[in-house]
Amino acid sequence: MSQVLATQQVTSSPFLRALQGVAQTPVPFWLMRQAGRYLPEYRALRATAGSFLNLCFSPEFAAEVTLQPIRRFDMDAAILFSDILVIPHALGQKLDFVEGEGPRLGELDVTKLVYDADKLSPVYETIRRVRQELAPDKALIGFAGAPWTVACYMVDGQGGGEFTRTKIFAYKNPEAFDALIAKVVDATVAYLAAQVRAGADALQLFDSWSGLLPEPYFTRWVIKPAQEIRSRLAKECPQTPMIGFPRGAGGLCQHYAEQTGFDGIGLDTQVPLDWAVENFGKGRCLQGNLDPVLLLTGGDALEQGVRGILDAVRGQPFIFNLGHGVIKETPPEHVALLAKTIRSHAG
Amino acid sequence: MSQVLATQQVTSSPFLRALQGVAQTPVPFWLMRQAGRYLPEYRALRATAGSFLNLCFSPEFAAEVTLQPIRRFDMDAAILFSDILVIPHALGQKLDFVEGEGPRLGELDVTKLVYDADKLSPVYETIRRVRQELAPDKALIGFAGAPWTVACYMVDGQGGGEFTRTKIFAYKNPEAFDALIAKVVDATVAYLAAQVRAGADALQLFDSWSGLLPEPYFTRWVIKPAQEIRSRLAKECPQTPMIGFPRGAGGLCQHYAEQTGFDGIGLDTQVPLDWAVENFGKGRCLQGNLDPVLLLTGGDALEQGVRGILDAVRGQPFIFNLGHGVIKETPPEHVALLAKTIRSHAG
Numbered sequence: 001m002s003q004v005l006a007t008q009q010v011t012s013s014p015f016l017r018a019l020q021g022v023a024q025t026p027v028p029f030w031l032m033r034q035a036g037r038y039l040p041e042y043r044a045l046r047a048t049a050g051s052f053l054n055l056c057f058s059p060e061f062a063a064e065v066t067l068q069p070i071r072r073f074d075m076d077a078a079i080l081f082s083d084i085l086v087i088p089h090a091l092g093q094k095l096d097f098v099e100g101e102g103p104r105l106g107e108l109d110v111t112k113l114v115y116d117a118d119k120l121s122p123v124y125e126t127i128r129r130v131r132q133e134l135a136p137d138k139a140l141i142g143f144a145g146a147p148w149t150v151a152c153y154m155v156d157g158q159g160g161g162e163f164t165r166t167k168i169f170a171y172k173n174p175e176a177f178d179a180l181i182a183k184v185v186d187a188t189v190a191y192l193a194a195q196v197r198a199g200a201d202a203l204q205l206f207d208s209w210s211g212l213l214p215e216p217y218f219t220r221w222v223i224k225p226a227q228e229i230r231s232r233l234a235k236e237c238p239q240t241p242m243i244g245f246p247r248g249a250g251g252l253c254q255h256y257a258e259q260t261g262f263d264g265i266g267l268d269t270q271v272p273l274d275w276a277v278e279n280f281g282k283g284r285c286l287q288g289n290l291d292p293v294l295l296l297t298g299g300d301a302l303e304q305g306v307r308g309i310l311d312a313v314r315g316q317p318f319i320f321n322l323g324h325g326v327i328k329e330t331p332p333e334h335v336a337l338l339a340k341t342i343r344s345h346a347g
Numbered sequence: 348m349s350q351v352l353a354t355q356q357v358t359s360s361p362f363l364r365a366l367q368g369v370a371q372t373p374v375p376f377w378l379m380r381q382a383g384r385y386l387p388e389y390r391a392l393r394a395t396a397g398s399f400l401n402l403c404f405s406p407e408f409a410a411e412v413t414l415q416p417i418r419r420f421d422m423d424a425a426i427l428f429s430d431i432l433v434i435p436h437a438l439g440q441k442l443d444f445v446e447g448e449g450p451r452l453g454e455l456d457v458t459k460l461v462y463d464a465d466k467l468s469p470v471y472e473t474i475r476r477v478r479q480e481l482a483p484d485k486a487l488i489g490f491a492g493a494p495w496t497v498a499c500y501m502v503d504g505q506g507g508g509e510f511t512r513t514k515i516f517a518y519k520n521p522e523a524f525d526a527l528i529a530k531v532v533d534a535t536v537a538y539l540a541a542q543v544r545a546g547a548d549a550l551q552l553f554d555s556w557s558g559l560l561p562e563p564y565f566t567r568w569v570i571k572p573a574q575e576i577r578s579r580l581a582k583e584c585p586q587t588p589m590i591g592f593p594r595g596a597g598g599l600c601q602h603y604a605e606q607t608g609f610d611g612i613g614l615d616t617q618v619p620l621d622w623a624v625e626n627f628g629k630g631r632c633l634q635g636n637l638d639p640v641l642l643l644t645g646g647d648a649l650e651q652g653v654r655g656i657l658d659a660v661r662g663q664p665f666i667f668n669l670g671h672g673v674i675k676e677t678p679p680e681h682v683a684l685l686a687k688t689i690r691s692h693a694g
Contacts, residue, residue, distance in 0.1 A: 162640075164674070167638075167644075168640060171640065171641060171644040172646070172648060211617055214616045214617060214638045215619055216655065248597075248617065250595075250617040250618060251597060251617070251623070252619050253597075254622070269561045270558055270595065271597060271598050272562055272598045273562075275598045275601070293511055293514040293515060296511070297514075297518040299519065301518040323561070
């Protein structure tokens with residue numbers, strides 16, 4: 001490990017050290033959607049504010065909600081409060097969030113997409129504010145949606161289904177779809193590099209819908225764009241570790257881990273930890289993968305679930321997380337119990 | 348292979364020979380939901396009939412729609428037209444199918460569930476009729492839902508979500524949930540054995556929602572009930588091969604294949620064939636796993652998808668299928684193209 005450390009910044013953050021490949025005790029943790037509707041202080045602030053997109057672009061609001069869960073639960077990392085669909089917005093596709101229904105995107109004309117960096121400057125201001133307030137041993141995670149997942153929303157125009165429209169379009173017109181993916185890749189690299197310049201310590205690429213693509217399309221539209229984003233960012237910000245999260249990838253998770261070059265691999269609930277550790281966890285940080293329904297359930301089931309994961313990854317560089325986002329009905333006390341169980345677990 | 352064959356019935360059915368572990372050329376095929384709404388002759392018959400449950404219990408209707416796709420596309424196997432929820436119905440839980448919305452189940456009281464075998468006798472009559480009409484080289488597949496999947500509907504009372512209610516109940520009350528699973532296991536064994544006595548040549552256990560359970564619950568409520576059903580049926584009908592389909596199981600698919608003892612393993616779209624063949628396909632029949640959206644798309648993408656699968660499983664005992672059911676908007680000509688592509692592929 002000493003050689004790896006010599007070429008990387010020395011850091012006091014257990015989260016970043018785990019991403020450098022060094023197992024930590026206690027295991028660092030954060031939760032996907034840790035800033036959000038399950039927290040009363042989020043709901044209170046949300047009620048006074050405007051549309052969801054306005055919130056993402058209000059540095060004061062976004063910085064505050066990014067920090068809320070850290071104050072309560074002392075996670076090892078904060079994650080920028082934002083949305084993966086700011087990229088289509090910055091590319092000029094119309095975007096609205098309909099209350100209670102989710103995003104609605106306007107007509108897509110790939111030839112007209114032009115990345116307007118200025119549209120995302122409030123995000124960088126949020127990052128600067130959060131980084132200033134966070135303790136030095138807490139990491140700030142920037143993020144973006146992976147091109148395949150973002151393209152799903154861009155083509156379908158909304159979420160909620162299996163993105164069949166997108167898949168038919170992509171299967172029928174693979175070269176045209178490549179062109180869309182390429183535009184999203186370029187925008188994503190620019191966006192993530194700017195997040196790092198503003199103060200993000202690590203980056204996560206969320207491929208929430210990678211589970212919809214079989215081979216050979218998984219390689220073409222999940223693995224290859226991730227490789228390209230990773231390698232271009234490795235040049236622009238070589239010190240910044242990156243996590244890839246190919247949700248639903250199943251057995252393809254191994255190809256993804258081996259081929260993308262990410263420092264950390266996010267695992268969804270269905271990835272068996274013993275298999276992941278043995279097949280692609282050697283010297284690579286894994287992150288995951290408690291069932292969010294166990295966090296919602298609480299009690300013994302939650303404690304056993306947390307301990308089961310920690311036992312399975314003993315000695316492995318690991319970041320504890322859920323396999324998917326916090327469910328909005330989750331009682332905050334359950335998150336406190338999760339934090340306590342992790343902190344008190346013997347390494 | 349000769350030893351295996353010596354202890355099993357000699358059959359003219361390529362589908363059954365593949366399940367005996369012998370690679371077939373051309374590869375036998377059938378499609379999940381091959382009898383259904385994408386066929387105009389199904390829709391015509393459906394329009395004249397009553398509620399969906401009545402259809403499942405009308406041997407004349409059910410036998411006819413079971414045979415419809417075989418007449419058109421000459422699949423190697425017919426699958427009984429029925430529904431996985433006939434088991435809760437036979438156990439005494441109220442069941443309705445609401446047009447356009449799916450199943451609605453009544454209050455669940457596990458202590459009151461009693462299996463009434465007579466309620467399912469129309470299903471066996473359907474099987475007798477279909478077997479009589481099918482050519483000897485065509486197999487008839489009987490089926491049931493796996494206990495976990497059936498229990499999801501029984502506890503949640505309906506489908507359409509992530510079965511969070513069921514999971515919370517099961518996580519909080521694992522022993523009570525064990526008791527429900529045990530009742531469904533008993534009913535399923537009785538039901539499947541009766542299907543074999545009526546003429547089913549093979550059986551498939553559909554665990555459509557196994558992808559919702561992480562370890563150790565996957566072993567407890569997916570693998571163990573499947574093991575028990577398999578071993579009890581192996582005593583009651585030792586000549587009848589059985590396929591398990593753990594949809595969404597991801598990396599856990601390997602544990603399932605190794606531990607359940609099924610002759611065939613159904614793979615969803617997301618299982619990489621190279622991984623499956625190498626890790627659990629040796630001497631075991633695999634089945635799957637074309638993306639149903641490729642069948643909906645048609646054309647070059649469909650042909651390439653079919654060929655890609657057939658190339659990946661060369662020399663492997665294999666049954667071609669989709670990774671999930673036929674999508675109802677699929678043009679029947681696309682199924683004809685799929686059939687032609689499979690039949691003309693050099694083994």
